[in-house]
Amino acid sequence: MNMDTRLLDEKNEQDIKEAGKILRRGGLVAIPTETVYGLAGNALDPTVSAQIYKVKGRPSDNPLIVHIADIKELPALVEEIPEAAKKLAAAFWPGPLTIIMKKTPLVPMQTTGGLDTVAVRMPSDPTARAIINAAGVPLAAPSANLSGLPSPTSFPHVCDDLMGRVDGIVNGGDCEVGVESTVVAVTGEHPMLLRPGYVTKEQMEAVLGEEVLVSPAILEKLKDGEVARSPGMKYKHYAPKAQVTILRGDFAKYKEFIKQHTEPGVWALCFDGEGAQLGVPFIEYGKNHDGVTQAHHLFTALRDLDKHGAQVVYARCPEQDGVSMAVYNRLIRAAAFRVVEL
Numbered sequence: 296m297n298m299d300t301r302l303l304d305e306k307n308e309q310d311i312k313e314a315g316k317i318l319r320r321g322g323l324v325a326i327p328t329e330t331v332y333g334l335a336g337n338a339l340d341p342t343v344s345a346q347i348y349k350v351k352g353r354p355s356d357n358p359l360i361v362h363i364a365d366i367k368e369l370p371a372l373v374e375e376i377p378e379a380a381k382k383l384a385a386a387f388w389p390g391p392l393t394i395i396m397k398k399t400p401l402v403p404m405q406t407t408g409g410l411d412t413v414a415v416r417m418p419s420d421p422t423a424r425a426i427i428n429a430a431g432v433p434l435a436a437p438s439a440n441l442s443g444l445p446s447p448t449s450f451p452h453v454c455d456d457l458m459g460r461v462d463g464i465v466n467g468g469d470c471e472v473g474v475e476s477t478v479v480a481v482t483g484e485h486p487m488l489l490r491p492g493y494v495t496k497e498q499m500e501a502v503l504g505e506e507v508l509v510s511p512a513i514l515e516k517l518k519d520g521e522v523a524r525s526p527g528m529k530y531k532h533y534a535p536k537a538q539v540t541i542l543r544g545d546f547a548k549y550k551e552f553i554k555q556h557t558e559p560g561v562w563a564l565c566f567d568g569e570g571a572q573l574g575v576p577f578i579e580y581g582k583n584h585d586g587v588t589q590a591h592h593l594f595t596a597l598r599d600l601d602k603h604g605a606q607v608v609y610a611r612c613p614e615q616d617g618v619s620m621a622v623y624n625r626l627i628r629a630a631a632f633r634v635v636e637l
């Protein structure tokens with residue numbers, strides 16, 4: 296693919312209108328959101344969804360998220376809005392939460408990867424919202440990376456992946472959150488977390504007054520024959536070129552381990568303030584015990600490791616609750632589920 300890609304700027308009102316125009320006539324535009332950049336197109340046009348899969352190189356059974364700017368757009372997309380969805384939307388929309396509900400025939404099967412449910416999210420990022428409004432249609436938007444690479448959290452990341460493959464890219468600077476939205480299904484008897492994100496299981500439980508189940512695919516590798524409720528979770532995702540291994544244990548043990556593994560090509564992916572003590576090249580990806588800063592830096596760190604030509608990466612292990620659950624979930628995929636207990 297080698298097409299002209301318009302570079303647009305969120306600060307220019309004309310550019311936002313232009314992005315809307317391109318989307319309305321069936322084009323693809325990469326747009327910033329508060330989580331990661333999205334590869335956006337008209338969610339209601341099956342040929343556009345097919346084009347999104349093609350550009351990303353993504354398997355077409357992995358459904359897309361439909362983005363809206365106003366709650367008024369929701370009833371046309373879903374058969375019913377369950378009580379739990381009402382509570383979650385009231386508490387967390389606009390924001391980094393995606394809710395799975397039964398879809399109406401208006402949403403094409405191409406957009407939902409053949410499922411009878413649709414994932415809906417109302418982003419809080421003002422640019423994302425302005426572009427949805429300018430387009431005048433709900434936007435299907437998976438993360439704007441090529442399939443298998445970390446989700447893009449800055450304008451240069453998107454340009455690296457999609458230049459020449461889409462009609463436009465909107466520069467919105469760095470994404471605030473840094474990992475993709477929380478995905479929760481409210482179609483079953485109990486709400487179920489399908490992908491952890493910035494909105495945490497604990498926060499949703501407080502709003503719903505009931506337990507949110509955690510899909511087994513989130514923190515462990517699926518066993519043979521097990522079916523992922525969220526198709527995206529079955530793929531090895533966010534795969535850097537380097538071989539990443541997570542080392543679970545405290546910093547003293549981590550440091551000890553690294554001291555015995557100082558071969559060329561070895562890099563440390565550690566927490567702020569730790570790298571200089573290690574004796575190997577390193578990237579720090581946020582504060583220890585702080586999922587929010589780790590989420591913000593993780594994908595940039597993974598991309599940078601590849602740029603530096605890291606071959607073997609030993610990563611510090613995030614916690615597994617709160618926002619850290621999202622960080623752990625992304626990192627174990629980057630590590631192809633290699634976790635070593637120190």
Ligand code: TXA
Pocket residue numbers: 328330331332333334357358359360393395407410412413414416436437438439474475476477478489490524525526527528
């Ligand atoms: O933060 C985000 O959600 C970003 C920005 C651009 O909004 N988008 C994003 O989209 O991460 P994507 O396509 O990379 O991830 C969508 C996830 C996948 O894991 C997919 O399997 C799941 O949501 N999903 C979508 N529709 C679903 C459905 N109907 N049932 C179950 N899982 C679904």
Ligand code: MG
Pocket residue numbers: 437438446
């Ligand atoms: Mg993605």
